[in-house]
Amino acid sequence: MTGDQTASLIYLVLLGGVILTWYVVANRGGLGKMAQHLAAWGLIFLGVIAAYGLWADIRQTVMPQQSVFAEEGRIELPRAPDGHYYVTLDVNGQPLRFVVDTGASAMVLTQEDAARAGLQQDELFFFSEAMTANGAVQTAPVTLDRVALGPVTDRNVRAYVNSGEMSQSLLGMSYLDRFARIEISGGKLVLER
Template sequence: MDTQRRLGRIMWLIAWGLALALLTWFFQQKLQHDNNPNQSVRQLDAQTIVLAQNKRGHYVATGHINGQEVVFLLDTGATQVAIPQGLAKKLGLKKGHELGLNTAAGVVVGHTTRVKNLSFGPFTLHNLSAVIMPSDSDEILLGMNALRQFELIQRNGELTIRR
């Protein structure tokens, strides 16, 4: 009888552990989708994509820098593509000369760099200047030096990007 009770308790613990693991996975997936609803970009034709706004009202999209997957935050207020320093290191980007950068948080010291290939959806940009920012973010600001090459139309919580 004691063996059956012990086995029953173990089975209940395993069931509860699995249920908690599944709930954790489900909510993590939901949070990821809420932050980046554009993990796979919706393409209308060879030169047009549509991005959905995330829950905070931003346009975020998954893309690549030099073949490595990254997350872009489209920022029309940013002059250049801005890459957080930790992410720049992972991407193998070389620091150029030091420069002062005006940010929403004030003036910070960053570095120039060059990105060989930057892509999102069907679009690829080559030999793009960028700055390495002293930030811990996981998102790269896709600034106007990249965005000016596109037509941007915002309507009803969607951003249409056409080359």
């Protein structure tokens, strides 16, 4: 446990002790009823702790993930709560998460994702320029050895690395054009080859 977690735990224990003491003093006459209330609040408290501890598992179960139907050559991407579509691609053997951006003409990697994909920072030359909603940015053209999405694998894929700050890599039209069909319907983005 870190120092902050320990301090939070001590605070919660003290707060719980103060509330329990107040409750016992206020309800001295009906100890049986107080025990019932105490048990109910204890179960609620344990339920909250359990839900907090299991939230990552619950979220993964409740929030749909991308689905790959290899035999049909179809990939389905669910709409995220923020309204965007996200996809995880295997880029040079590394799983990288992209936001699908039909407004981007090319596949654009953040510098962090480029490093994870094995592209050396000192080998990137930021001589090209891209226009974004925030203005012009310098980009470095690169060739990705291997990009895979489910059963679909492409080799020597052209992309760019953004020189500026970018929170998410973009999957633009240069990659999406490789699919025979792109459809958005019923909260899903469907890609087929």
